Amino acid sequence: MHFSITLVALAAPFLVSAAPWRRAASTDLTVLIFADVLEQLENTFYTQALKKFQDSDFQAAGFQSAQVPIQQFTQIANDEAIHTTILQSAIKANGGQPITSCKFDFSSVLTDVSTMAATARLVENVGVAAYLGAAHLVLDPNLLTSAASIMTVEARHQTVLNILGGATPIPQSFDIAFSPPQVLAIAGGFISGCDLGIPSNPSLTITNTDPILPGATLNFKSDAINSTISEDTLFCQMLAGGLAFSISLPFKQCTVPQGIDGPVAFFITSDDQPLAANVVVQATNSIVAGPTLGFIDTHSDTLSQLARTGSGTSSGTSSASASNSTSTTTISPSDASSIILSASTASASATSAAAAASGTLSANAQGSNAAASPPPDTTTGPSPDGHIVVIGWNSLPNSTTTS
Numbered sequence: 259m260h261f262s263i264t265l266v267a268l269a270a271p272f273l274v275s276a277a278p279w280r281r282a283a284s285t286d287l288t289v290l291i292f293a294d295v296l297e298q299l300e301n302t303f304y305t306q307a308l309k310k311f312q313d314s315d316f317q318a319a320g321f322q323s324a325q326v327p328i329q330q331f332t333q334i335a336n337d338e339a340i341h342t343t344i345l346q347s348a349i350k351a352n353g354g355q356p357i358t359s360c361k362f363d364f365s366s367v368l369t370d371v372s373t374m375a376a377t378a379r380l381v382e383n384v385g386v387a388a389y390l391g392a393a394h395l396v397l398d399p400n401l402l403t404s405a406a407s408i409m410t411v412e413a414r415h416q417t418v419l420n421i422l423g424g425a426t427p428i429p430q431s432f433d434i435a436f437s438p439p440q441v442l443a444i445a446g447g448f449i450s451g452c453d454l455g456i457p458s459n460p461s462l463t464i465t466n467t468d469p470i471l472p473g474a475t476l477n478f479k480s481d482a483i484n485s486t487i488s489e490d491t492l493f494c495q496m497l498a499g500g501l502a503f504s505i506s507l508p509f510k511q512c513t514v515p516q517g518i519d520g521p522v523a524f525f526i527t528s529d530d531q532p533l534a535a536n537v538v539v540q541a542t543n544s545i546v547a548g549p550t551l552g553f554i555d556t557h558s559d560t561l562s563q564l565a566r567t568g569s570g571t572s573s574g575t576s577s578a579s580a581s582n583s584t585s586t587t588t589i590s591p592s593d594a595s596s597i598i599l600s601a602s603t604a605s606a607s608a609t610s611a612a613a614a615a616s617g618t619l620s621a622n623a624q625g626s627n628a629a630a631s632p633p634p635d636t637t638t639g640p641s642p643d644g645h646i647v648v649i650g651w652n653s654l655p656n657s658t659t660t661s
Contacts, residue, residue: 283397287354292438292454293405294345294356296388297338299448300381302362304335307374319371320566327375327422327565334382334415341408348404360452379419380551383521384436384444385412391435391537420520424566425555429520430499435537436523440549462526462548470552476512478526480547492546495525495533503532519556523549 308331316324346356367377389409396402417427436444442458460482466474476494483492494512495504498520505515509526525533525548534540 285395286398286401287349287352288455289392289395289405290345290349290352290401291354291357292392292456293389293408294342294349295360295449295452295454296385296441296445297341297345298358298360299362299445300385301335301338301342303364303378303381303448304331304338306364307368307378308332308335310368311371311374315371319375321371321422322565327371330418330422331378334378334418337411337415341411348401357452357454361450362448363450364448375419375422376553379416379423379425379553380444382412382416382419383434383551384441386416387434387436387523388438388441390433391437391440393435394538421562422565423553423555424558424562425553426519426557426559427561429555429557432499432535434497434499434521434523435535436549437537437540437542439542440523440537443548444551459545459549460547462524462550464524464550464552470514470554472514472516472518472554472556474514476514476524476552478509478512478524478547478550480526482547483526487546491528493527493530495527495548497523497525497533497535497549502535504535506530506532514554518554520554522552522554524552525549 308328313324313328316327321327349356364377367373386409389405389412393402393405396405413433420427420429438456439459442449442454442456443461446458447461460480462482463479464470465477465479468474470476478494483489489509492509494507494509496507496512496514496518497504498518504523504525506527507513508530512524514522526546527533527544528546529544531541531544533542533545
């Protein structure tokens with residue numbers, strides 16, 4: 259079956275092929291339709307979030323600059339809208355009809371920016387898991403390649419949302435895969451008014467109110483866990499990226515072990531047999547509820563800290579003092595050396611400035627003869643609080659003050 263379309267042609271690998279396209283098999287169409295609904299969900303989420311929250315909301319949530327998250331959320335929303343357009347065109351071209359009757363309710367998670375950002379991170383991680391988990395269901399290799407081109411973009415979104423969440427951008431070397439019923443166990447609570455033709459696993463909720471960290475014992479809630487089932491017969495399964503099998507623990511002793519960082523899928527099962535990470539061979543008959551996705555953030559690197567003022571870093575504390583000043587001082591390296599030498603007795607703001615300046619000076623420049631024989635260094639730039647601009651060693655103008 260040949261077809262062509264000019265709509266977003268350059269961004270539409272689904273619709274561009276040098277070889278004839280055959281009509282997609284029923285499973286292929288099911289995957290396309292399911293992927294389209296998830297893209298609709300993501301686009302709706304970001305669109306509603308951007309309409310609701312203002313710059314001041316992002317600043318109150320601890321973002322260094324409101325424009326950083328707003329710009330990223332806007333770009334991600336645009337990507338999801340394009341994905342939806344292309345997926346729906348491909349569905350129609352292959353003899354199917356997109357599902358457009360779904361309603362998406364995010365009222366429970368659009369209460370504040372922090373909750374919204376955490377949910378966005380969840381949505382993108384689930385999106386990657388959905389594409390990865392459905393890959394083996396696609397029969398058409400052309401369609402599989404095209405779907406993979408969307409998944410790689412979703413993974414970029416995932417990384418951005420990890421950064422905006424103050425977590426490690428790439429916490430694991432492998433991603434988790436979810437089957438469609440497992441995806442709906444997490445995302446299905448936001449969807450109503452449509453029949454996707456895919457059964458959903460029973461949903462699962464972690465009821466702990468504190469951040470999930472190694473050593474924490476988790477508590478769960480699910481409609482599937484009721485008085486007819488003895489909790490003594492249930493087991494908690496933790497599946498993280500890179501693990502071949504889940505970590506299996508008794509339901510009442512579901513304690514997060516050391517050494518885990520990033521997204522972790524939690525399942526409740528009827529036996530202690532670990533679940534395989536590979537959804538193709540995963541024994542799903544024992545799953546009672548889940549998964550639910552939790553984030554165990556044990557590390558936060560510099561890139562993530564730069565996005566948030568509330569991370570406890572010098573860049574965060576310096577931001578507040580900078581906002582109270584209307585002047586910027588430009589100094590030479592010799593002046594910077596003097597600041598560094600007096601840092602031990604300086605005020606808190608001077609200490610911040612010295613720390614910033616020291617990053618542009620070598621160890622030799624911190625001695626008493628630093629200005630007389632500076633090593634080569636062309637670094638130039640402001641300190642995090644904006645008060646001081648250090649001019650590189652190869653350019654030594656007189657100190658000036660601007661207001």
